[in-house]
Amino acid sequence: MKHTIKHIFLLMAAAVMLASCKTGRSVYVSTSFHEPADSGLRFIYSKDGYHWNDLNHIFLKPEAGKAKIMRDPSITRGKDGIFRLVWTTGWKGDQGIGYASSPDLIHWSAQQHIDVMSYEPTTVNAWAPEIFYDDEQDRFIIVWASCIPGRFPKGQEDADNNHRLYYTITKDFKTFSPTKLFLDPGFSVIDAEIVKRGKGDYVLVMKDNTRPNRNILVAFANNPIGPYHDYTSRFTEKFSEGPSAIKVGNNWLIYYDSYDLKRYGAISTPDFKTFTNISDSVSVPKGHKHGTLFKITPKELNQLLKATPK
Template identity: 65%
Template sequence: MFTSFREPGKDGLHFLYSYDGYKWDSLPNSFLTPVVGKDKIMRDPSIVKGPDGVFHLVWTTSWKGDKGFGYTSSRDLQHWEQQEFIPVMEHEPTTVNVWAPELFYDEDEKQFIIIWASCIPGRFEKGIEEEANNHRMYYTTTKDFKTFSPAKLFLDPGFSVIDAVIVKTGMQEYTLVLKDNTRNERDLKVAFAKHPLGPYSTASAAFTGKLTEGPTVLKNGEEWLIYYDDYDNKRYGAVSTTDFHNFKDIKGQISVPDGHKHGTVFKVRKKVLHQIK
């Protein structure tokens, strides 16, 4: 399944589904209407299923002005717990935004890692971006979504970065797929680490064209598929890779419904999908 939203994000959570990872269809209607945050929108929904079978959902609640993100959970993707606002950046009063929170379950530490992009004007060296658009990645950890570790810097690659996704690609191997958000790039790159919290290597050269964002990664047989929002061309793109160093453009092999905006791919049992279709 693929979490999704529709512009401008007011009507909440949408889903796509696929049986092969290439051909996607939409489920009708919204499954959750956002009610938290300044703007009460839902953008960039990210879902991870915990070891207890509970689906955890986080999302962007406002373009600017919020110092946290939305959170709720469900056992069946139909009935959701009361929505909460998690104010992870309230200790940084000049924070402009909290964008695209992304969930990762760390099996070794038995905890959830949540990473997101925030801009704190004047904090970091910048290029030609405005101070209010010079982002870095931050993180918090939690075991129960009731208590959270203090937010800390997750990634400063030396440039404005957003839309990062942690992928476990080996026993002690992790790949970070990220968007270089500088004006002359705005494309997707990768970095590598031995621990999900890093430190990560220097970012690679871009493996997508410009004006691409919102990556999500799924394992499909021996290959990894990376879907991304090719927003300049108003379509979805995808590449396949076996090593995150060599990438093959597969946009001609995928089918993604019009209007889908980026979320994350996650697996469910067929009966879960069939109950909500």
């Protein structure tokens, strides 16, 4: 009997250790850039999802596009384990986006400038591309904001600042589906990120870019390309942008750039229906500008740390 009890306790201890190992198997990372956005790709990381550290190193210097800048870097990883990165390459007069890939976030492919909007010659820009891996159909969906002057009714925005969302789909980054309208919510919208909660359950986190608002809301769909519906109220302060969401424990954390307050903000939500501002409970390195949140293994973080000059 004593041996049986001892065996049970050993099994219980092993289970606790296994659970601890499982909870420690992911590290949170966010792509990042610093103004004026000409230096390149940065990363910040966190082991708890709330307190962040800056690697303080440029991992990819922008070469795509005429302006040679990198804003709004967005990253995802497909079933092949390769990281795929897209970014904004120009403020105005640029109808394409940047693209590069990496097996380890350290060594990067040659950069491409993907022409996504030249089929509409009056297009002003291609802002904040967000890349989403659709694991149910093994494809990559890229969503960005563009303004085609006069195409949609405008509010108080200038004609060249009235944005809607567009998208293209690719499986191999060699051929791309024709660009299509992704979302017209009836107002100027930018900075949209697709979040998958479960099979057939998607959330779109976005910025209402109208002059009275300029803050964050979400909508819902049963397909990553929509249609999206049931728009929530705006739940951040005005002058908020660049939202990115990730699940930490039982809650989703939505980080965003509160550019008027000159700080990084965070919202906690268990269900994307109730929202709690936890900006005072997080710490984000100074100078960090919005990117995409994702997870890597501790081993991959160690590789990044080793690749970072002391």
